Amino acid sequence: MKHILFIFFTFCYGSLSAQNYYYSLAKQQENTPENATIISNVDQLIAGLKSDENLYVKAGNYKLPNTLYLYDISNLKVTGADGAEISGDLETLLHFRGTTKNIDFNNVKFNSTSNLTSTEYGPGIVYFDGSIEDILFEKCEFTSPQVASNGLKFAAYPTSTSRNIISNKCNFFDIGRMAIETVNHNNDDVPRITDVKVTECNFERLGLQSPYGIAVSLSGSGEHAVISNNKIFDANDIGIENVAWNNVLIENNTFSSENHAYDPISMNRRHGGNLFMTNVIIVGNSGSVSGSGSHMMELNHSDGLLYKQNSINADAINLSYVKNSSFTDNFHTSDGGIGLYVENESSNNTFTNNTFITTRDYASTIVFYPGATANTLQRNEVIKRGVGGHIYNDIDGGNINLDL
Numbered sequence: 001m002k003h004i005l006f007i008f009f010t011f012c013y014g015s016l017s018a019q020n021y022y023y024s025l026a027k028q029q030e031n032t033p034e035n036a037t038i039i040s041n042v043d044q045l046i047a048g049l050k051s052d053e054n055l056y057v058k059a060g061n062y063k064l065p066n067t068l069y070l071y072d073i074s075n076l077k078v079t080g081a082d083g084a085e086i087s088g089d090l091e092t093l094l095h096f097r098g099t100t101k102n103i104d105f106n107n108v109k110f111n112s113t114s115n116l117t118s119t120e121y122g123p124g125i126v127y128f129d130g131s132i133e134d135i136l137f138e139k140c141e142f143t144s145p146q147v148a149s150n151g152l153k154f155a156a157y158p159t160s161t162s163r164n165i166i167s168n169k170c171n172f173f174d175i176g177r178m179a180i181e182t183v184n185h186n187n188d189d190v191p192r193i194t195d196v197k198v199t200e201c202n203f204e205r206l207g208l209q210s211p212y213g214i215a216v217s218l219s220g221s222g223e224h225a226v227i228s229n230n231k232i233f234d235a236n237d238i239g240i241e242n243v244a245w246n247n248v249l250i251e252n253n254t255f256s257s258e259n260h261a262y263d264p265i266s267m268n269r270r271h272g273g274n275l276f277m278t279n280v281i282i283v284g285n286s287g288s289v290s291g292s293g294s295h296m297m298e299l300n301h302s303d304g305l306l307y308k309q310n311s312i313n314a315d316a317i318n319l320s321y322v323k324n325s326s327f328t329d330n331f332h333t334s335d336g337g338i339g340l341y342v343e344n345e346s347s348n349n350t351f352t353n354n355t356f357i358t359t360r361d362y363a364s365t366i367v368f369y370p371g372a373t374a375n376t377l378q379r380n381e382v383i384k385r386g387v388g389g390h391i392y393n394d395i396d397g398g399n400i401n402l403d404l
Contacts, residue, residue, distance in 0.1 A: 032056050033079050045086070049094070051075055057108065059083035064093055072098040080108035087111040091149045096128045104136045110151070112144035112176075122177050122212065124153030132162035132193075137170055145174040148210040156184040156192035156220070163195045170201045176209035184220030189275050191246070193222040200229045207236025213262070217241040218248070219270075228252055232287075235262040239289075242267045244301075246277055252284040255312070261291025264314055266298040267305075276303035276321070288313035290335060297332075319372075320344040326352070333357040334365075339382075342399075343369040351377045361386035364393050373398035 032038070036056035039045050045062050048055045051073050057080045067090050084107065086093055091114050096103070105126075112125045125144050128135065132154060142151035151172045156162055165182070172179035179201075184192045198216050207213015213236025216227050223246040230253045232239045239255050239262060242248055255264040264287065267277060280302055289295045289312075296315040299305065305325035315336035319325075321344050332339065332355065339358040342349070358365045365384045368375065373396075380403055384391045392401060 031081070033077070036077075036079065049073075049076065049078075053077070055079070057081065057084040057086075061085045061087055064088035064090060066090070067092045068094050070094060070096045070100075072100070073103065074099075074101040076102070077104040077106075078108060079106045082107070085109040085111055087113060089113050091116050091144075091147050092123045092125060092127045094126045096126075096132075097130055099131045100128055100135070101133045103134070105138070105140055106136075107139045109141040110143070112147055112149055114144070114149070115146040122148065122150055122153065122181065122210070124150040124181070126151070127153045127155075128162075129155040129160075130157065131160040133164055135165045136168070137166070138168045139170065140167075141171040141173065142179065143172075143174050144176045145208050146176065148177045149175075150178040150181045151175050152180045153178075154182045154193060156182075156186070158186055158192075160192055162193045165193070165195070166197045166199075167201055168197070168199050172201065172203045172215070173205060174208060175203075175206045175213070177207060177212055178210075178214040178217050179203050179206055180215070181217040182219060182222060184222055186220065189221050189244075191221045191223040193220075194224050196222070196225040198225075198227050198230060201231075203230065203232045203235065203239075205234045207260070210236070212237050213260070214238045214241050217243070218245040219243045221245070223247045225249070226251070230254075232256070232264075234258055234260045236260045237262055238266045239264040240266070242277065242280065243270055244275075244277060245280075247279045248277075248281070250280075250282045250285065253287075255285070255287030255289050255314075257289045257291060257295070259291075261293035261295040262289060263294055263296055263298050264289055264312060267300050267302055268298060269301040276301055276323070277305075278303050280304075281306045282310060283307075284309050286311040290314070296336070316341055318343075319346045319349065322346045323348050325349045327354060328352050330354045333359065334363070335359055337363050338367055339363065339365040341367040341369065342372040342375060344371055346372045347374045349375045351375070351380055353379050355381040355383070357383040357385065358389070359385045362388035364390040366392045368394040368396075368399045370396040375399045376402065378402040 039057045042062045203215035228251040297317040300320040308328040311331040313333040316338040319342045339356040
């Protein structure tokens, strides 16, 4: 009888063990993309980064000896297992050049360990230049703490066009310069880069080796971008920068600081020609940024800006060359000398149902400088908490305050 029980137990245990093994193997196979080439060492990775490849990179550190220059690559998909890292003592790990199409990186960490100090022109850990189309980075991580490299950089030439660039659920931690930068510095108002989305990403400690620590920089003429639901902490210059892009939605982003003050949102025309930015919507953003450096909302060179339902604690909101725009249902607290200041031919703007607060002594909560005319305020709450200063100052009297 004991022998029968032993045989029965052995059979059942063996069957269960085999069954568990089968389930484990099936689970492992489910995590591996179908028809993928398995990559387990750096030589295989280098050889596999080419057109029409589907790679699955196993966990491990794949240290590159040199920057990989990848010319005219298309239809490349790279999926990393948890713990898959591409690294190197290099300012740029991967440099895509020429015409690049349909590139997809998922769950891969990119780590530059370089400490090169002469790279202020701002390369990227992953760098694209030329014509770019259908680029996706999802659940990836970027770090470059000791070199002034961007995490991702996309650069346009006068003859190139680029579109459909997406970064979703990525982490940018300890970046030497900017996290994501698009560059079209041709100053002719031609939008060579279009359709950019940055969503649900985390940005922490930017600009460790450069004064240009920015989470997202849309620099030079472009159009159609969505910057949404991102978390930005301790940038060293600007959170989100729009330099000459039209049709941009900046929505539900959060800003915070501990060691570095920075401008949460900046709009200007430093590059990209002379036209006003149009169809820009800034809505539902929130957070608190403080410190000794600049930390204002810089909203310049815009026609038809829609700014609503934002809750920000920073320095002033500054409007320069802004027209035909509306500011509605915002809550803004300023720790600087001014809460809202409007200047340089800003005109025909409306301010409705906002709360503007200054906390500093001798501050002016709202100031209209000469040249800012035909702006209208209605149903706003204006609070000055410090001593001295002014609640409202329209220097040349060319604006309409219906709350007085």
